[in-house]
Amino acid sequence: MLSKRSFFGRESVQAFFLIAPNSLGLILFYIVPIITSIVLAFFQWDGLSAPTWAGLGNFVQLTKDRLFINSFVNTLTYTVVVVPLLTVLVVLLGVLLSRDFTKFDKYFRTLFFLPLMTIPVVAALTWKWLLNQEYGLLNGILKAVGLHTIPWLSNPHYILSSIAIIGLWLGIAYNLIVIIAGIKGIPASYYEAAQLDGASPIHCFFGITVPLLTPSIFFVVVTQLIACFQLFDPAFVILGSDPPGTLKNAANTIVMSIYENGFTYFKMGYSSAQAFVLFIVILIITAIQFWGQKKWVNYD
Amino acid sequence: MNTANTMNTKPRRSGALFTLLIIVLGFVMAVPFFWMILSSFKSEAELLITPPRIFPVAVRFDNYAQVIYDMSFLLFYRNTIFITVLRTVAQTIFCSMSAFAFAKMRFPGRDAIFMVLLAVLMVPSQMIMVPNYMIMRELHTIDTLLGVALPGMFSAFGMFLLRQFYLSLPNELMEAGRIDGCSFFTIFSRIYFPLTKSAIMSLVIFTVMYSWNELLWPLIISSSDKTRVLSVGIALLQGQNHVYYSQIMAGSVMATIPVIVLFVTLQKYFIAGVASTGIKG
Numbered sequence A: 001m002l003s004k005r006s007f008f009g010r011e012s013v014q015a016f017f018l019i020a021p022n023s024l025g026l027i028l029f030y031i032v033p034i035i036t037s038i039v040l041a042f043f044q045w046d047g048l049s050a051p052t053w054a055g056l057g058n059f060v061q062l063t064k065d066r067l068f069i070n071s072f073v074n075t076l077t078y079t080v081v082v083v084p085l086l087t088v089l090v091v092l093l094g095v096l097l098s099r100d101f102t103k104f105d106k107y108f109r110t111l112f113f114l115p116l117m118t119i120p121v122v123a124a125l126t127w128k129w130l131l132n133q134e135y136g137l138l139n140g141i142l143k144a145v146g147l148h149t150i151p152w153l154s155n156p157h158y159i160l161s162s163i164a165i166i167g168l169w170l171g172i173a174y175n176l177i178v179i180i181a182g183i184k185g186i187p188a189s190y191y192e193a194a195q196l197d198g199a200s201p202i203h204c205f206f207g208i209t210v211p212l213l214t215p216s217i218f219f220v221v222v223t224q225l226i227a228c229f230q231l232f233d234p235a236f237v238i239l240g241s242d243p244p245g246t247l248k249n250a251a252n253t254i255v256m257s258i259y260e261n262g263f264t265y266f267k268m269g270y271s272s273a274q275a276f277v278l279f280i281v282i283l284i285i286t287a288i289q290f291w292g293q294k295k296w297v298n299y300d
Numbered sequence B: 001m002n003t004a005n006t007m008n009t010k011p012r013r014s015g016a017l018f019t020l021l022i023i024v025l026g027f028v029m030a031v032p033f034f035w036m037i038l039s040s041f042k043s044e045a046e047l048l049i050t051p052p053r054i055f056p057v058a059v060r061f062d063n064y065a066q067v068i069y070d071m072s073f074l075l076f077y078r079n080t081i082f083i084t085v086l087r088t089v090a091q092t093i094f095c096s097m098s099a100f101a102f103a104k105m106r107f108p109g110r111d112a113i114f115m116v117l118l119a120v121l122m123v124p125s126q127m128i129m130v131p132n133y134m135i136m137r138e139l140h141t142i143d144t145l146l147g148v149a150l151p152g153m154f155s156a157f158g159m160f161l162l163r164q165f166y167l168s169l170p171n172e173l174m175e176a177g178r179i180d181g182c183s184f185f186t187i188f189s190r191i192y193f194p195l196t197k198s199a200i201m202s203l204v205i206f207t208v209m210y211s212w213n214e215l216l217w218p219l220i221i222s223s224s225d226k227t228r229v230l231s232v233g234i235a236l237l238q239g240q241n242h243v244y245y246s247q248i249m250a251g252s253v254m255a256t257i258p259v260i261v262l263f264v265t266l267q268k269y270f271i272a273g274v275a276s277t278g279i280k281g
Helices: A002-009 A011-040 A057-064 A066-097 A105-117 A120-130 A137-144 A159-184 A188-196 A201-212 A214-229 A233-239 A246-251 A254-263 A268-296 B002-009 B012-040 B062-070 B073-104 B110-122 B125-138 B145-153 B156-167 B172-179 B184-213 B216-221 B230-237 B245-280
Strands: none
Touching: A002 A011, A011 A268, A011 B073, A011 B110, A011 B125, A011 B145, A011 B156, A011 B184, A057 A066, A057 A268, A066 A105, A066 A159, A066 A201, A066 A214, A066 A246, A066 A254, A066 B012, A105 A159, A105 B012, A105 B245, A120 A159, A120 A233, A120 B012, A120 B230, A120 B245, A159 A214, A159 A233, A159 A246, A159 B012, A159 B245, A188 A201, A201 A214, A214 A268, A233 A246, A233 A254, A254 A268, A254 B125, A254 B216, A268 B110, A268 B125, B012 B245, B062 B073, B062 B245, B073 B110, B073 B145, B073 B156, B073 B184, B073 B230, B073 B245, B110 B156, B125 B145, B125 B216, B145 B184, B145 B216, B156 B184, B156 B245, B172 B184, B184 B230, B184 B245, B216 B230, B230 B245
């Protein structure tokens, strides 16, 4: 009786009970699957029969797979375009929205946060309708002002840019919150001192705002790099049930390829090998983050 | 004082210009949102007018009625709410328990276990889809609501977010509880947990948004309407015959309303949560 009581009364025993539910869940549904996925990358498996050892076979096949290379190049292109654009846009908008110019500003600021409240699937569907070649609003406007209409979603040259527009629209609000919080953390006295010295707003922007905002900017860049490499929802909705073809090749992404190989073609091992590539890319970005943080982020 | 005055007098006109810029840019950002609402009231014929007309001829709810009565929309709704509530309750309880233990208690291997669990955050969620599908097959939870909800009921992010908050709470409360002879569980549930309301609110809004928005995992694990969530249901609407954009938009509006209500009521917790994760990296 007494010994039992002291066992359950021990701090470490109670601690293990407290961490147990979340830890066991994370182990079963995250850590075990991560390890399984890495192992599966070296096997050939249809999900039903026994997996067969493939060695580096899956990875060798990846280097020859036009579809996968395409999806990798598309994802990389998307990331390289979206991340810098988004960062610049968000910093400029952050400066614009972080203070009140007139008392009306706060009512209209909400408009910028509407995308945050939109389900990505819904956003992509709405954009698909907006960008419709014949009946879409955007081409309607282009036609009204006498310009040529653009085959946003039906031409391989435009489709990835159209998905990038959707990605930008979806990404601005969240990152804007990060940047505005960063800007509000800069002491007003810095600007007052600069103004006494006769610094122009542009000087203040590049001399005070940007340097002191580097932690927030860095956070935005890193998280967006990772998020862009995981692009799926807008591309999936835009392509819909399009059959393989030039349009699909132009907008396929790494995650779409992982999904299709795993759950349309049931090549579980091959799909895991692609997931492994994605994992390595994200690991590299994370490593750069750790290294870069010390190197050029100003935390003072 | 002096600078404040000169600041106020000179840029008054440019202040109005900036406000105008905010209004214009704000409306540009909001165009898709308004277009979704406007399109949801249009008839099929109105959708196909070129050039497109901005406002519908009349406010008609036919599209909404069709989506509700002819498609499994209410079922998707129910499924989404069920999964979201299950995940939110589970994460709130489980993450709080472990965050308290990791922040305030001493036990062997504490920091090592914490780091291992946190490493989950570095791994893309798409990597674990295939193995998790297999696990769900073993658990016989494929195409069940529990199967959709399960991985999202546990969270390394939530654990981390709450632990940061627990670290900021004083240790004296713990000592006081021990002197009174309380167990650690009582100290957690009676003393500390009630103090974490604002952090819990941040976690709740993150979990709800993630659950409401999620597409890939439910897409894999659900194979029938009886377990499909809104995002999957709406994404699959577009492939069906006799479904028009106005109906998809009506469904989209209905799916979005709860998020707006949630966001408007819990906005400050969301912004605080985003801002704190942003600064701490």
